[in-house]
Amino acid sequence: MSCPAGYAHDVSTCATAARELHEPLAATAATARTWLLVEQPGPWGAKALTSSHLDRAVGRRLETSADGTGTRVALVRRPGRHADVHRPDRHEVIVAHTVPGRAWVRRATVADPEQLTSLDLAALGRGDHGGFGREHRGDPLALVCTNGKRDRCCALLGRPLAAELAAMGGAEVWEITHIGGHRFAPTMLALPHGYAYGRLSAHAAKDVLLATREGRVVLERCRGRSAWDRPGQAAELVVRERTGEDRADTLAVEETAAEDGRWTVAVRHEDGRRWSVVVEQRAQEPPRPESCGKAPGRPGRMVVRSVAEGRSSP
Structure with missing residues (x-):
């Protein structure tokens, strides 16, 4: 298989490979309620x-x-x-x-x-x-992955971001051992809402934390909300993209049903609107390292196949 223009198998880090391949960030957050x-x-x-x-x-x-x-x-x-x-x-x-x-x-x-x-x-x-x-009633919490022993990208890219955010103020900043997705470094988990982000600059991270303080979600560079599984993350994010809804706690994933390699995800808005989102997983090509030093693999990508809007029963 030929490689896309600009991609080389000997790229120096997994983060470089993921960037050059424009690997999507959506629905890649670690799952944890x-x-x-x-x-x-x-x-x-x-x-x-x-x-x-x-x-x-x-x-x-x-x-x-x-x-x-x-x-x-x-x-x-x-x-x-x-x-x-x-x-x-x-x-x-x-x-x-x-x-x-x-x-x-x-x-x-x-x-x-x-x-x-x-x-x-x-x-x-x-x-x-x-x-x-x-x-806890204070500033938003910013958890930046910096564990270089797990993947060098997290240390090389994460530690400078954590230091810069701490110097800026406006959030309580911590380094964290692992939030998944080394190849999307620098990565950050923002609490209290639990949205994860990747490929962050200090400026982009600052915007995320300002939005978090206001109870909002920034969709750019967002990997998903950790409360949901990966199909749920994909479904919630696509509903936000289509509706422009950025308030963090207005959308909830109600249920996820799997059948024949696809998931049907029910997403509910607090105003009664409801969406049925069909999601499937596809292996990404060409192979790329999911972590530095590992053999190239084909990580799964969540792809939204359809979105149907309805309304919840009273």
């Missing part, structure tokens, strides 16, 4: 929960407990240079539920992350925080 973010300074390994200064047994228990609950666990640290402290006196903990209409962010400080192993992660995934910590 709830995020459990644990502050852990110092170096991170590729699988940070079990390869950092966090106690390995604690990391393994959190990772195992989260499986299948809708809660995703990640480590965070402040941007810039930081002391390589094995056992800090305190760990900031942020828990964010991202389902529209029920989104919340709560936070606490713990002396030992082992305390978190008693959390009911299934309940957190359902949106029940059980009184954990205190409500």
Whole structure:
């Protein structure tokens, strides 16, 4: 197969290949209804929960407990240079539920992350925080992926973005171990709504965070809302594109049905409008590295086949 003009198999990074191939960002966000973010300074390994200064047994228990609950666990640290402290006196903990209409962010400080192993992660995934910590009412939270041990693009492109955003002010900025999609670096998750973005400049990220503060979504460079699976992300974004709706919590994915390699997704507006969106997945050509150092592959792309608008029954 011939390559598109401008593409070379020996591009230096996965992010370069994805850019040159104009790989779409829509419907590529990591799926998580709830995020459990644990502050852990110092170096991170590729699988940070079990390869950092966090106690390995604690990391393994959190990772195992989260499986299948809708809660995703990640480590965070402040941007810039930081002391390589094995056992800090305190760990900031942020828990964010991202389902529209029920989104919340709560936070606490713990002396030992082992305390978190008693959390009911299934309940957190359902949106029940059980009184954990205190409500966050401050600036939007910007989580920029910077874990170079997982993929060098995240460090090369993510760390400068995190530092610049922190210097600008107007948001609480953290580096995070993994939010998926190395090849879209620099990537950022914006809380409280849980929309992920890719290929961000500092200016574009600032616009996203301003919109987040106002309860709005910026569609440019948007990868999707983490509360939904990938077909749901594709369906919600196409409805936003067609209607111009940018308020974050007005649209919800009600159900997703799969049949014969296609998904039919129901998207509902709070005003009663409803859309039925048919989505299918296609392998992308030509092959490209999904992560630096890996053999080229054909990542799936969500393609919207049809959109039909109706109205919910009273």
